Amino acid sequence: MSKFIEVGTSDAVDAQSRLEAPMDNAFAQDLCAALSTRPRAISPKYFYDEAGSLLFDRICDLPEYYPTRTELGILERNAQDIAAHMGPRAEIVEFGAGALRKVRILLDAMDRPARYLPIDISGEHLSRAASALQQDYPGLDVQPVVADYTQRLLLPAPLPGAGQRVGFFPGSTIGNFTPDEALHFLQVTAQVLRGGALLIGADLVKDPAVLHAAYNDSQGVTAAFNLNLLARANRELGARFVLEQFAHSAFYNAPRQRIEMHLVSKRRQMVSVGGQCFEFEEGETLHTENSHKFTIDSLRSLAVRAGFRPGPVWTDPDNLFSVHWLHAPL
Ligand code: AVJ
Secondary structure, three states, X not given: OOHHHHHOOOHHHHHHHHHHHHHHOHHHHXXXXXXXXXXXXXXXXHHOOHHHHHHHHHHHOOOOOHHHHHHHHHHHHOHHHHHHHHOOOOEEEEEOOOOOOHHHHHHHHOOOOOEEEEEEOOHHHHHHHHHHHHHHOOOOEEOOEEOOOOOOOOOOOOOOOXXXXXXXXXXXXXXXXXXXXXXXXXXXXXXXXXXXXXXXXXXXXOOHXXXXXXXXXXXXXXXXXXXXXXXXXXXXXXXOOOHHHEEEEEEEEOOOOEEEEEEEEOOOEEEEEOOEEEEEOOOOEEEEEEEEOEOHHHHHHHHHHOOOEEEEEEEOOOOOEEEEEEEOOO
């Protein structure tokens, strides 16, 4: 993004680079590719710029959005048991670290945690959360990694004398992947964590009305989160989406056991991204997210196919959410 600012010499070069600069970033490429295909779909990872990460934090506190507080409750009630599985001097690698609330529950219960490596795509958000955590755990080695964990990942070598390396993937973020991507992610993760384990949260299949409410909150925070994708394109790519011309849509696709989020064009319109124009018909959508729901068995059999050996599963009394311990064999 800042490329043309550093390189810029003459006005002509600036004007030229200004048009081209947006296209050499992944968001611009993926958005233009999404708008050029039918049906139109883009990865939900682009929700999480600074504003999007803050909106997601607000979603987690909504009365209708049960996953976060349910998972926190599961972790709190079972922290001792989970910490016993981790063993002494364990190292936690968290995939997609967000606000770092959940890991505190683990750290508080663990026997002398050796190191914490939060990986997140949103650099500013991550470093703010990581330094807050470091203040509260002065003795802990906190090493934030700004990276896209859906891409190939290189982690620092284990610390000398450290216990097992435990991956932590809470929030049911696994549900954002297609089934094939989820399998691939788990396969890669089983390799990265060889000899350790993965602690993973998975939202469970349930009454569609409960699911529907969780993604259609009355305050409109989820709608703002969805629309932030377009706002971000306007901010970062000089796109010209008129936000009022798009509506938030979220519904449960029962046969595929997933919530789908879309941005629906309220009327026929043209939009411009990075100097390219795209047409939307009235009612045409940009598919922005899938949030797959699991059964305990479906998550465990996926893990087995990826090379894990499933261990204990913790749930809440209403069976809304599940947290799984998966051994990664050597
Ligand atoms: C962060 C992917 C787990 O799927 O529930 C929340 C994202 N989207 N509300 C989810 C989300 C709309 C969330 N995950």
